Amino acid sequence: MRVVVKLYGTLGQTFPGYQPSRGIEVNLPEEATVRDLLAHLGLPERAIVIVGGRVLPADAGLQNNAPVSIFQPIGGG
Amino acid sequence: MKLIRVNMTDKTIHTEDVPPEYAGLGGRGLSSVIINTEVPPRCDPLGPENKLIFAAGLLSGTTMPNTSRLSIGAKSPLTGGIKESNVGGMIAVAMGRLGIQAIIVEGQAPEGELYLLKIDGNGNASLIPAQEYKGMRTYPLVEKLLATYGKDYAVVCIGPAGEYKMPIASVQASDVDDRPCRAAGRGGMGAVMGAKGLKAILVDRRGKDGNPVADPEAFREAVKNLVQMIKSDPMNAEVMPNLGTAALVAPVNSMGGFPSYNARKGVLDGWENICGERMAEIIKERGGNPTHRGCDQCIIFCSNVYVDKDGKYVTSALEYETIWAMGGMTGITDLDVIARLDNLCDDIGVDTMSAGVAIAVAMDSGYRNFGDAAAAIEMMEEIGKGTEFGRILGGGGVAVGKHFNNPRVPAVKGQTIAAYDPRALLGLGVTFATSPMGADHTAGNVVGAYLTGMLDPLKPEGQVETSRFLQIAIAAYDTLGLCFMASVALLNPEAFEAVSKLIGAKLGQTLGPDEFPFGLGLRVLKAEREFNRRVGFTKEDDRLPRFFYEEPLPPHNTVFVIRDEELDSVFDF
Ligand code: SF4
Numbered sequence: 321m322r323v324v325v326k327l328y329g330t331l332g333q334t335f336p337g338y339q340p341s342r343g344i345e346v347n348l349p350e351e352a353t354v355r356d357l358l359a360h361l362g363l364p365e366r367a368i369v370i371v372g373g374r375v376l377p378a379d380a381g382l383q384n385n386a387p388v389s390i391f392q393p394i395g396g397g
Numbered sequence: 398m399k400l401i402r403v404n405m406t407d408k409t410i411h412t413e414d415v416p417p418e419y420a421g422l423g424g425r426g427l428s429s430v431i432i433n434t435e436v437p438p439r440c441d442p443l444g445p446e447n448k449l450i451f452a453a454g455l456l457s458g459t460t461m462p463n464t465s466r467l468s469i470g471a472k473s474p475l476t477g478g479i480k481e482s483n484v485g486g487m488i489a490v491a492m493g494r495l496g497i498q499a500i501i502v503e504g505q506a507p508e509g510e511l512y513l514l515k516i517d518g519n520g521n522a523s524l525i526p527a528q529e530y531k532g533m534r535t536y537p538l539v540e541k542l543l544a545t546y547g548k549d550y551a552v553v554c555i556g557p558a559g560e561y562k563m564p565i566a567s568v569q570a571s572d573v574d575d576r577p578c579r580a581a582g583r584g585g586m587g588a589v590m591g592a593k594g595l596k597a598i599l600v601d602r603r604g605k606d607g608n609p610v611a612d613p614e615a616f617r618e619a620v621k622n623l624v625q626m627i628k629s630d631p632m633n634a635e636v637m638p639n640l641g642t643a644a645l646v647a648p649v650n651s652m653g654g655f656p657s658y659n660a661r662k663g664v665l666d667g668w669e670n671i672c673g674e675r676m677a678e679i680i681k682e683r684g685g686n687p688t689h690r691g692c693d694q695c696i697i698f699c700s701n702v703y704v705d706k707d708g709k710y711v712t713s714a715l716e717y718e719t720i721w722a723m724g725g726m727t728g729i730t731d732l733d734v735i736a737r738l739d740n741l742c743d744d745i746g747v748d749t750m751s752a753g754v755a756i757a758v759a760m761d762s763g764y765r766n767f768g769d770a771a772a773a774i775e776m777m778e779e780i781g782k783g784t785e786f787g788r789i790l791g792g793g794g795v796a797v798g799k800h801f802n803n804p805r806v807p808a809v810k811g812q813t814i815a816a817y818d819p820r821a822l823l824g825l826g827v828t829f830a831t832s833p834m835g836a837d838h839t840a841g842n843v844v845g846a847y848l849t850g851m852l853d854p855l856k857p858e859g860q861v862e863t864s865r866f867l868q869i870a871i872a873a874y875d876t877l878g879l880c881f882m883a884s885v886a887l888l889n890p891e892a893f894e895a896v897s898k899l900i901g902a903k904l905g906q907t908l909g910p911d912e913f914p915f916g917l918g919l920r921v922l923k924a925e926r927e928f929n930r931r932v933g934f935t936k937e938d939d940r941l942p943r944f945f946y947e948e949p950l951p952p953h954n955t956v957f958v959i960r961d962e963e964l965d966s967v968f969d970f
Contacts, residue, residue: 328644328648329640329647329673330635330639332674341669368648368850370652373653373953374855375652375847375848375853389651392631394644394845395630395632395885395888396885
C-alpha cells in the first residue's frame with residue numbers, strides 16, 4: 321500500500337529535502353501497521369501517529385492512500 | 398525568608414519573617430493559602446479588603462533551574478473566586494535572591510493616585526508617586542522605568558487595561574531582554590493591581606544567595622539529578638527549543654480539538670499557515686530568534702522572538718494559546734497579524750486568551766466577520782483606549798456574550814477556555830470544569846496524555862483520573878515556582894522522589910512519600926476550593942456551558958460526555 325506521511329515538530333529535518341506541503345510518499349506491504357511505518361522511516365516507536373483525527377496505537381493497521389501525520393511526543397503545553 | 402506587606406491606604410510598609418503557618422510554601426501554595434486565610438470571601442475584588450499577593454516560588458532564587466515563576470493571586474474580578482496566575486521573566490528570581498518570599502499588597506490608594514513600589518538591593522521597599530506614568534502602555538513604561546532607575550531591575554506592571562480595572566487585565570513581567578512581554582494573564586490580576594493604585598513593582602536583581610538552603614550538598618545533588626531528567630525529556634530536548642508551545646497547533650488540529658470560529662469547528666481552515674513549524678520557518682528566514690531564553694535560569698528555551706519582514710521586533714514568545722485565541726477563534730490565519738495582536742495585548746496589558754475569545758464572541762454574534770484582521774486590531778485598540786465597547790471587550794467573553802445576547806460563550810466560572818475543545822479532548826473539559834481557577838489549561842493539561850499515547854481523547858475512561866492527578870501535581874509544582882515545561886518532564890514517580898529530596902534539602906527536613914506532590918498539591922487545592930465555597934460556589938459551578946453538551950463539534954461530531962457525578966468525583970476529598 322501507499323501512504324502519504326507528513327512530519328511535524330523537528331522530524332522533517334531528519335529527512336533531507338523534506339517539503340512540508342508535499343510530505344513523503346511511502347510504499348508498505350498490504351498488512352502494514354503503525355509500527356511498521358515508523359520502523360520503515362527509522363522513527364522511534366514512541367512517535368505519535370494521527371490518522372483521521374485519531375491517535376493510533378503501534379499495532380493499528382494502516383489504509384491505502386490514508387494521509388498520516390507523525391509527531392514527537394509532547395507532554396503538555 | 399521575608400514577607401513584605403504594603404498598605405496602599407496609609408502607605409505603610411512592614412517586613413516580617415514568613416510566619417510558621419505559611420512556612421514551606423511559595424508561589425501558588427503561598428498566595429492561595431494567604432488569600433483563604435486573610436481575604437474576606439465576599440469582599441469586592443476591586444475594593445480595599447482584597448489582597449494582591451506576589452509570591453516567588455519556594456525555590457526561586459536557588460540554583461534549581463526553571464524556577465522563575467511568580468504567582469500572582471487575589472480574589473478575581475473575572476471569576477469572583479480565588480485566582481492564581483503565574484508568570485516567568487526575571488522578577489521571582491530577583492525576589493528570591495533578596496530573601497523575599499512574597500509581597501502582599503493591601504488596602505487601596507484614593508481614586509486617581511498611582512504608585513510604584515521599588516525594592517532596592519538591600520531588600521528595602523518604598524512607594525513612589527507615579528502620576529507621570531498614568532495611562533502608559535507597558536513597553537514605553539518599562540523603558541522609561543529602567544532609564545530612570547537603572548537596568549538592574551526586574552519589573553512587573555500594568556498597562557491602561559489594568560488602570561481601567563478591566564476584568565481581563567494582565568500583569569506584565571519583564572523578560573531577559575527587559576521587555577514586558579511575559580504575562581500573568583488570567584483572571585484580571587491587572588485590574589486588582591490597578592484598583593490598588595499600583596502601576597509597577599521594581600525589584601533589584603543584584604541580591605545574592607538570599608534564598609537559603611538548609612543542606613547545600615544534598616540540594617546540589619538533587620538539582621544535578623533533576624537537570625538530567627528535564628534535559629533528557631524529548632519534548633524539552635527537541636520540540637520546545639525549536640518550536641516552543643506553538644508546536645501544539647498541528648497535533649491539536651490533527652486531533653480535531655482546536656476550537657475554531659468561536660468553537661464552531663475543531664479544525665481551523667488554514668491552520669498550516671499559523672502552526673509552530675511555519676512560525677519557526679518565518680522567524681528563521683527573517684533573522685528573529687526561534688530559541689529564546691525567556692526567563693531567568695531557564696535551560697529549556699521555549700520562548701522566541703518574532704520579527705517582521707524587515708527583521709524588526711514584533712513580539713516575544715508567540716505562544717500556542719495566543720495563536721489559538723487570536724487565530725483559531727477569530728479565523729485569522731496570518732501570523733503577522735496574530736503577532737501584532739499579541740504585542741498589542743502585552744502593551745495594553747490584557748490576557749491574550751481572554752481578549753481573543755472576547756473578539757471571537759463578538760464576531761460570532763455578527764458584530765464583524767470571522768477572519769477580519771482589521772476588525773480584530775480595531776477591537777484591541779478600543780480596549781486600549783477604554784471606549785465604551787472596549788470596556789465590554791475588556792470584561793471578557795462572558796461580558797461580550799451578554800452584550801450581544803449570545804449564549805455561545807466557552808467559559809467556566811466566568812473565565813473563557815484555552816486552546817482545547819472539551820468535546821474532542823474530554824480530559825481538558827474535566828480540568829476546565831473543575832479547576833478552582835475557572836477554565837484553565839495549565840491547572841491540569843491532559844493534552845500531554847494524548848500526545849504521549851497514554852489516553853484516547855474521545856473515550857471517557859481515564860479522563861477524570863488523569864485530570865485529578867495533573868491538577869494535584871501541578872498545584873504542587875506551581876508552589877515551587879517551577880515552570881510548566883519543566884514540570885511536565887517531572888510527572889513520574891522517580892521525578893517526584895527526586896523533587897522530594899530537593900525540597901527536603903532546601904527546608905532541612907525529610908519528606909514522607911505522600912508529601913510531594915500529593916500532600917502539598919491537595920493542601921493548595923483544598924485552600925482554593927474552601928475559599929470558593931465560602932464565596933458561594935457550588936458543584937453547579939463545576940460545569941461546562943450548555944453548548945458543549947448539546948452542539949456536536951466537527952469533525953468528530955461529538956459532544957462532552959463526562960457525567961456530572963464524575964466531575965463531582967474529581968475533588969471528592
Ligand atoms: S521553558 Fe519557557 S516558560 Fe519555562 S523558563 Fe524557559 S522560557 Fe520560561
